[in-house]
Amino acid sequence: MQSVKWLHPRQLLKIFAASSIALFLLGFSNSFSIAEYRDREVETHLPVTPQFVPLFYSLEKYAQNTVSGGPGKDGIPAIDTPRFVSAGRAESFLGPEDIVFGVVLNDEVKAYPQKILVWHEIVNDRLGHENVSVTYCPLTGTAIGFKRGETTFGVSGRLVNNNLIMYDRATDSRWPQILGTAVSGSFKGKSLEEFRVIWTAWGRWKQRYPETEVLSENTGYIRNYQRDPYGSYHPLGGYYAEGSPPLFPVLHRDRRFDPKAVVLGARTRDGVVAFKKNSLRAKKIMEGTLSGKQYIAFYDPVLDTGYIYKNPERKLFVYENGQYTNADGKWEAGDLPLEKVNAFDAMWFAWAAFYPETDAYE
Template sequence: MRTEEIVWGGVSKDGIPALVSPKFVPPEEAPWLWDGEQVFGVEIEGDARAYPHRVMDWHEMANDTVGGVPVALAYCTLCGSGVLFESEVAGRAAPFEFGSSGLLYRSNKLMYDRETLSLWNHYTGQPVVGPLARETIELKTRPLAVLRWADWKRRYPKTRVLSLDTGHRRDYTPGRPYGDYFASSGLMFPARTDDATLRPKDIVLAVRDGGRHRAWPMRLFRGGRVLNDAIGTRPVVVVGDGWSDTLRVWERADLTFDSRLDGPASTPEALYDAAGTRWRVTEEALIAPDGRRLARLPAHNAYWFAFAGFTGRNGSVFTE
């Protein structure tokens, strides 16, 4: 990271207040949440939770425990990207608790941990400035879904949803406080926009697999699609619907999947390979009747400028 490119984002440390062990309610206690609104969906060990964008726009960080796993949902509104990290690291006494530093790198947020005050890269989950910067720490990422509330609660009817009782007084009306930014083509802070393959704020799904990075433009999945592709030499299958900005990526080994789906592309119940085998869909893996599993790869939505500016020559994008 080029530290000379770190800039102040106009707010102080914790000026955007992180959520810590937030409250959740069942769907019937959240009539304020419209079916068409986007949420971040998380499911771990049968514990399904939804984090509405309208709430996360104001907080950008949620420190939580899902399915017994300490996690941190880090959301960079400026780069359109939410990433779910495990906040527990082997060898450390307690999970990290994260907040927003108020600093940016190429219009990507830098979070910080409250134990050492080190700055962390939101994209990689690695400390980049401070006491931990020289340690070989990288937070494990977990699969995270971005989809409409109606789709998530249909798939997980027993889900719980983040409560508006956050302990902070905010106007949680949809579109506040970044509605104008989301609707515009412009950026608020310096970023690298020299790669003209896509428009700077085109939405892509981004996957990082070791030192390789791959992006799929959301617009190519409008109406639903199953795409057999690869990250380097690693075969993957990408499934989703670009109209709802919802894509997922799984390993596919030496298999090829066809276009058949059980259920909508945004929340399919099953995929079919070329031999006709039905693979049940979970948030963690594709599961065959004989017990074979194809792991889901952690991925996140992002604006093109954020992906291209961070990955540079190590990134590739699927085009037609």
């Protein structure tokens, strides 16, 4: 029998449920000068920037409110030597409704199955000329990409607001995934460079990108990649179901939406905005305002995802037959002639816990 330190959080959930889960589940003070920052960046080869993500709480409060997720540091092993197969070979272990996290970067196209990342949470990979980490937190339903330079990321075993806290293996700084900003360690107060990861279904991704490579089940670890220890997305059940509570405490609760409702969120220098994903599916176009500036979300019917753009001139668009049109032409949802901001899906409870003052639209 495996020792507890090797149990994945999804395995722990089943144990908790069988043995009274309730009993178990009962800024910027270390900043660098510019010279120090550059020296540190060269020393660790980690591409970071001064913190740009809005923070509602101090870095110290985030650090002080971390909890153990069960397994210790690296108890959930990141994939450091990923292997990939063709779309055709991936058909042997992926069904059309299986969730994948899709990335298009540096002229490469890859898909990372949720059923694999649920057991590993981080894949340290390379896309084109760049080293990257594709990350997934099952407890908050968030998939985010980060550029990692010459270091790699691992799973710390700690959580804040139920969200994965990563650590970089160069300095052991701690990075909550949703923040993308270090809350402790040498890089405290610095933010990672991000890239878009698309949450979609395998059948949709394969149709749009038939040339895609797919993360292989041959990870070097013995795991049952056909079983999700937390529940199911098709049909929706277990931990993922609407109405089910978060597993661990959060810093803030917000009742505007169901805790497990999915929102498409973006963090900008103007503030934080979230669009309820089911509403975006229905309306196709949704608008919001941050600091007097308009942000606009478009639904992509091919990939069942959304994109958020700045729209300072308040241009008008109309949805027609899967495309968006105005007087200047026609575009796909991901290629509008506007400035795109990085956005990602998240469970509402987690988004609101990190960003209590978020603007939210449905």
